[in-house]
Amino acid sequence: MLLKNVTSCYSRKNFTKVYGESGKMENTKYDDKFYRLPKRLFKEDQFRSMTNGAKTLYMILLDRRCLSECNGDAWRDEYGAIFIIFTIKEMMKLLHLGNKKINKMLKELEVHNLIYRSHQGLGKPNKIYVYDLLKADNDNWLPKQFKHRKGRTNEKEIL
Numbered sequence: 001m002l003l004k005n006v007t008s009c010y011s012r013k014n015f016t017k018v019y020g021e022s023g024k025m026e027n028t029k030y031d032d033k034f035y036r037l038p039k040r041l042f043k044e045d046q047f048r049s050m051t052n053g054a055k056t057l058y059m060i061l062l063d064r065r066c067l068s069e070c071n072g073d074a075w076r077d078e079y080g081a082i083f084i085i086f087t088i089k090e091m092m093k094l095l096h097l098g099n100k101k102i103n104k105m106l107k108e109l110e111v112h113n114l115i116y117r118s119h120q121g122l123g124k125p126n127k128i129y130v131y132d133l134l135k136a137d138n139d140n141w142l143p144k145q146f147k148h149r150k151g152r153t154n155e156k157e158i159l
Contacts, residue, residue: 035059038133047112053101054108058130060094061086061115065130081141083118083127 037059041047047055064084068075076082091102109115118127131141 035063040133054105057105058109058114061130083129085125087125
């Protein structure tokens with residue numbers, strides 16, 4: 001699978017440094033790239049309590065979110081918010097960790113309002129909405145019906 005429109009996912013500035021002045025990336029496979037880790041996760045007090053494992057998982061989820069954004073409407077819900085499908089088993093395999101550890105890291109990301117998991121039903125994988133720390137405008141990262149659910153804080157209060 002090849003990327004066609006990379007500028008919507010990654011800033012041109014990042015690719016100029018890596019791929020030269022033209023920014024062209026022909027025949028570059030998506031999974032051969034680097035992961036982006038926002039500096040905010042290390043510099044801002046609100047993320048100090050996060051484990052490095054949770055930060056690593058966030059980095060991977062953010063990468064998947066970018067792929068969903070590049071692939072268009074198939075990865076947007078009825079409200080236009082971008083989601084990803086990434087099963088616990090896939091995360092376990094990629095990170096070489098067990099089920100309990102992955103779930104603990106996902107809960108940590110939810111506590112910090114970096115992700116929201118929407119359950120789809122028995123036997124179906126969760127939709128995961130990922131907050132993009134690299135974007136200035138994230139107003140539509142999560143559908144409105146999820147923003148004010150009991151037990152959740154409004155992401156604007158934290159981020």
